Amino acid sequence: MDILNTTNYDTLQVKLKDEICFIQIDRPEENNTINDRLIHEFKAVLEVCETEAKIVVIEGLPEVFCFGADFKAINENTDNQEQNPEPLYDVWLQLATGSFVSIAHVRGKANAGGVGFVAACDIVLCEDKAVFSLSELLFGLMPACVLPFLIRRMGFAKANYLTIMTQPVNAQQALEWGLVDACEENSKNLLRKHLLRLRRLNKAGVARYKKYMNKLDSLPENSKSDAIAANIEVFSDEENVNKIKRFVNTGQFPWE
Structure with a gap:
């Protein structure tokens, strides 16, 4: 039984079954960008996953995984909050750090905060056409909140290079740099194969393992x-x- 009612969410499509929760970012009209509503809904779903899921899969749309901050929402902030x-x-x-295995399944473009979702996950899978980029410095910004997770995943030097150059990198380059764990043309099949193996894990074992690993590498929290x-x-x-x-x-x- 799916205890998460998908009709309650404006920015996500959610399915929880057999201890696997699929969370799809679903803002096609806004290029799958991040706004306050999406953050609030994500938080609510993950709170349920802490007790009900042993695997959490984050997905986007076929052409764009997540494109970062919603600049339109920032522009409409007339109160200058x-x-x-x-x-x-x-x-x-x-x-x-949650008590589940988190998986980012990336198709299309992942930019800025979208890379934050990718870097935060335990496992990153992507299609061979996926593209990853950090565009913040072009606007005088920086991926300050992304970097602790990105450095933990791919190392300081590569995270620094990706930030400074601001250029998109393809799936093969991301794989070689450690941002991605596995990549193939049919990423849905790649995900299926991973889930078949991960289903064998039990929730208590996953939770205990994650707690230990967080002590070994606490960079994001610190x-x-x-x-x-x-x-x-x-x-x-x-x-x-x-x-x-x-x-x-x-x-x-x-x-320009």
């Missing part, structure tokens, strides 16, 4: 306050905010 990155960071932290402060700093910079507004209103990039 400070962006609060902590709820999103906590969602990623729960994916990284870096939380610095990451949030850095994120708030760049999003409070009026020049950066104006670049975002110009892009939303005209489609022009900062260098």
Whole structure:
């Protein structure tokens, strides 16, 4: 029985069955970007998964996994309220440390905060056409909250290079750098094969293992306050905010 009623969610499609929870980011009209509603709904689903799921699969749409922050929502923030990155960071932290195996199944584009969802997961699978990028520095921003998870997954040097260059990398490059664990043309079949094996694990064993691993590598948890402060700093910079507004209103990039 699916105890998560999918009709309750505006930004996600959710299915929980046999201790496997599929969470699909579903904002096609907004390029699968992240807004406050999506973060709130993700948090609610993961709270259920802590007790009811031993495997959590994060997916997007065929053409875009997740494209990062919803710049339109930021542009419509007429009250100039400070962006609060902590709820999103906590969602990623729960994916990284929760009592379940988290899997990112990536098709299409994963950019900025989308890479945050990827890097936070225990296992990353993708199709051979998937593309990964961090575009923040082009707008004077930085992936402050993404980096603790990204560094833990692929190392400081490669995370630094991906951030500074801002260029998309293909699935094969991501695989070689350690951002991705496995890749093939039919990623649905790749996911199926992984789930067949992971189904053999029991919930208690997974929870105990994750708790131990979190003690061995606590970078995301220890870096939380610095990451949030850095994120708030760049999003409070009026020049950066104006670049975002110009892009939303005209489609022009900062260098144009």
